[in-house]
Amino acid sequence: MSLLISISAFSQYDNSSQGAFIEFVENNSELYTGYSEKISKITETRQVKNLRIARIRNPFERQIDGKLSFTSNSTSLKSRLLRVRQVKYTSKDKYYWHGKSYDNQFDITIIKNSTGICGYYEDHEDDISVTFIPLDSIYSVLFEVEDIGLQCGNQNETEEILPLTETCDDEGCIGHIDILFLIPPAVNMVDPISEFSIIMSQLEAAFKNSNIKHTVSFNYTYTTFNNWSGFCVTDVTNLSLYPEVSNLQNQYGADIVVVVAPNNAFSWFGCVKDIGPNTPSSIALFRYDQIFTEYVFVHEIGHIFGGIHYNGSFPPQQSHLHADCASSHEIPINKETLMGVQKKRILHFSDPNIQYLGNYTGLIDRNNAGRIRNTGCKVSNFTQSNNLNTNIQITPTQDCQLMLEKIVDDDNPNYQYIWYWNTSGIFLGPNPNNLLGQGALITITEPVVDPCVTYFIHLRVTLNGNIVALATVSQDGGICTENVQPCGHGNPVFFMPIKVENSKQLSLSQIYDTENRINETKISEYHLYNILGQPLGVFKNKGEISTLGITSHNGIYILCTITDNIIVKTEKIIFINK
């Protein structure tokens, strides 16, 4: 039955008549010999395996209502229905597309730039991560980077909570971070635009996965620094004192400088000058041959936002306050969030309210994403940006409407703000369809109520009729009904788990033992259920429910008020805390 549902749901988006979305080239194709020089350049700089050439289609031409039928001509790569998560579209020759399967087992980022199509996909089910770099405007080479493994120490899980020196709550503002990559003479990159685009897209995906709204952009240029000592921290210190580096940082309006070190320049993958957000000289360094290994670039950027490896592993003598809560979190499938240094990393910063394959990615005292949400504006203010950066803040209202607010670096009173929406993410021409309204802050009725559809909200900032800045963000439909409708092909309705794993504030005795609790109860308490009637927790007051992170999925829940063992009130409640 589920297979039938799966097939019928998938067929709506079936584009098989147009050929596979990823079309692998036969192993004996002359393309392999034609591009042997470029392929050897890629393989000589890093340890790769399963290298193949393929043609990747334009996702914007294949997607329907924010859904893409992902197919390939290889039996090793399963067909899936993908949900679009994030896009940037300038033209057919310049775009960024990020999608994820409904079961979250597969995600892919496709970037088209002047050299061709680059990006990466991850199959979490089979634990495969594939990177692709363009060979020309049509074909790309796909490869896996050999897993050389992070160091393995002894990991003894204990749960001591350390006093927080700074907090990891979510009160921060949204910032735009300009990153400048510097290439020294000893580094000969294969395709800087594509390679930097891939790791930047990993940073953006990590932000998206971790509910971090900051935006990022990058530039790259060359540095004359070539005095490599053989030791990462010595080099990063020397770079921070190298006048040209700070000059370039100011010239490019960069908040963070990232230098690419030669292959094997030191034993580490990379390092940072300091745990941030500390100084305007935020500088990170990583080895070119490790550019695609274990998200090393995203890890180092995490440090600059204040991320630390593990609770309490930092000396208290740091030169500035840091937050113990900004640490990584191990999830029970032998992986860690991005700031970990001992196990294979997932593309998430730790967050107690976000799951990865059914496992929470953080705890209340392991909330790296919260720390990044907090510190983003401080990092974005390190250096005055050369561009007018724009972002959109979407806040659900209590009556299930959406409040749209512009975020613009320069608050010129003469700016006009015009809002649009659609499901493709393509907003071209002077007057795109689907005008939502005008103004710096508007409240709208949700344009899409289907929780299985992702749509896009687009903001144009104009001055005297000329566009001065643009922003496009994705939004899932049905802000008040996220948990009531099955999405994808054959997936069951997703409900919150019955207990909150490893919660620091919600003890197991407070959860689920509903019958006993009713017998013991003499005063009012609140029993929370999902819409199937499965109990989620028992609470002394209503305030606890929203603060415990039990409701990270928006939607409809049932709340019973019990006094003297009698249900005195049953109410339907809607959580919209995202």
Add this chain to the structure above:
Amino acid sequence: MYDYRQHYSKNRENNFYKQIILNHMMRTWNITRILFLLLIILVMAVSCRKENNAIEEIDQLEDETYCIKPDTQKDTITGFYVFEKGKQEFGFAKGIKINQPFEASVFLRDMWNDNSKFTISIIGYWSMLPQNGHSAEAESINIGSLKKDTMKSCNDLTFNLNSPDSTFITYNVVNDDVHVLSYKLDLSGHNKLEIISYNKETNRLKAKLSASFVTDKEFPPLLPKKVRFSDVYIEHGY
């Protein structure tokens, strides 16, 4: 302290056997043997000259002031971190940090752009923290770039990466890939690296180190402004 005199005991045995041969020749005198004797004398003369040089070197190495002077400074500060020694899988360093004994792990690595040179890293670790059971890299004395062809040498140390005649050294406190505190070489200290022996085929190294460092920042008492490493013996690959 390592006793390097044992390396020269075989040379002394050789001298003993050469003397026996000479006595025997003196007892069996004839013309052909005279010629043979002259040849032997010639060989021995050359050999003795080499031995004299070796003995001079032994004398120099036996003299503790040859490269690394004995530590006479007395520090009274207390409360500073003495880091964990780590697994010492490839090598170890033992010596005095300020006024406390310390041990660390030692790693050798080819220079990134020149495999005729190598670097030495002496690494200490943060204590295994009860909060997470993780032992991160903490203290890092980095010495670079040494020529592999130099089997034995006495090296001045410098903080100048581009020095043509001295060996570059840094001392950092880190947390894995995060820089915490950088020290510079204290030029008023006794800063020397003595390579006792190095075999480029086996990557086996024996060395001694004396170095003092100073930093602009300090986090007393755990990370003091001045740190002095003395009587440090380094061994790798054995």
